[in-house]
C-alpha cells in the first residue's frame with residue numbers, strides 16, 4: 158500500500174478547505190436544519206469536476222478512483238460537510254452506469270449528471286424486506302418486449318429532488334429462483350414517469366437530504382431502461398457495496414476530526430477553575446483516545462480504497478472500515494460534546510448537530526450488525542448467524 162499521495166490527490170483532499178471558504182459549516186447547517194438541498198454548493202462541486210469523479214472522462218467525468226473519492230469526501234467532512242448525496246448519486250448510480258451502461262445510456266445520463274444538471278438517487282430498501290434485500294417484492298413483469306414495474310420502496314434519499322432513480326427490482330420473484338441472488342434487475346427510472354408517486358418521510362436528523370416512500374404502479378419500462386443484464390442485477394449491486402462502505406467510512410472519519418478540532422479549540426480557551434478545561438485528563442484522554450480511533454479508522458478506509466483501486470478483494474477492509482469509522486465518529490462527537498458543556502447543545506456551537514448524522518451511519522446504509530455478520534462469517538469463517 159502506498160502512503161504517498163500524488164499532488165493531484167493532495168489537492169483533492171484539500172478541496173474541502175477551499176470549498177468551505179465559500180460554503181462553510183454554517184451554510185451546511187442552515188441547509189440541514191431547513192432540509193434544503195445545498196444546490197449552490199452542489200453546482201460548484203459539479204463545476205469543479207467532483208460529482209463525476211468516478212465516471213470515465215469520455216462521458217464528462219474525472220476518470221478517478223476510489224482512493225480519490227474517499228479523500229474528497231473525507232476532506233469535505235473534515236470541514237463538517239458530509240455530502241451524502243455523492244455516495245448515493247455518484248458512487249451508487251453514476252459509477253455503475255459508467256461500468257455497465259450501454260453507449261446510449263452513458264450518453265443519456267452521465268454528461269448531464271456530471272455537470273450537475275441532472276441527479277440520480279438509489280432505491281433498494283423496501284418496507285417489508287428491510288435488511289433482507291433478497292426478499293424485495295418490487296417486480297417488473299414482462300409484457301411483450303416491455304416491463305411493468307410495481308411495488309414500494311422506503312427511505313429513498315432525495316427521490317423527489319432527483320431526475321432519475323436506479324431501482325433494484327425483481328424480474329423473477331425470490332420464491333421462483335434456484336439461486337437466491339438471481340432474478341434481480343436494475344432499472345433506470347424517470348422519477349416523474351407515469352405511475353410513479355412518492356411521499357416524504359419526516360426524519361429527526363438535521364440533514365439537507367429528504368427521505369421518501371416511493372410507489373410504482375405499473376410503470377412502463379423498456380429494455381433500454383435496464384442496466385446490465387436482466388436477472389443479473391445482483392452482480393452489479395455487489396460491486397457497489399464495498400465503495401458504499403468505504404465512502405461512508407470517509408465521511409465518519411472526517412466528521413470525527415471536525416468535532417475533535419472544534420473541541421481542541423474550545424477546551425484550550427475555556428477556563429472555569431484554574432487553567433483551560435483541556436488540561437483536565439477527564440476531558441483530554443477521551444479526546445486523545447477518539448483521535449487515535451479516528452486516525453486508525455481513516456487508515457483502514459484508505460487501505461480498503463487502495464485495495465479496491467488495485468482490483469484486489471476489499472470486502473474485509475471495507476466492512477471493517479465502515480464498522481470502525483462509525484463507532485470512532487460517534488465516540489469523537491460524544492467526547493467533543495462533553496468539552497462544550499451546555500454550549501455543546503446550542504445551535505450557535507452546532508456540536509450536538511453532528512451527532513445524529515454520524516449515528517445514522519451506524520445504522521444506514523448498512524447496519525452495524527450486518528457488517529459484523531459479514532466479518533464474522535466471511536472474514537473469520539464463523540457459522541452464518543441468520
Ligand SMILES: Cc1cc2nc3c(=O)[nH]c(=O)nc-3n(C[C@H](O)[C@H](O)[C@H](O)COP(=O)(O)OP(=O)(O)OC[C@H]3O[C@@H](n4cnc5c(N)ncnc54)[C@H](O)[C@@H]3O)c2cc1C
Nearest residue numbers: 279280281282287288289312313314521522523524526543
Ligand atoms: C436517513 C436514511 C437514508 C436512507 N437512504 C436510503 C436510500 O437512499 N436508498 C435505499 O435504498 N435505502 C436507504 N435507507 C434505508 C437503509 O439502508 C435501511 O434503513 C437500513 O438498511 C436498515 O433497514 P431497515 O430500516 O429495514 O431495518 P430492519 O431490516 O428492520 O432492521 C432493524 C435492525 O435489526 C437488526 N438486524 C436486521 N437484520 C439482522 C441480522 N441478520 N443480524 C443481526 N441484526 C440484524 C439491525 O440492528 C437493524 O438495524 C436510508 C435510511 C435512512 C434512515
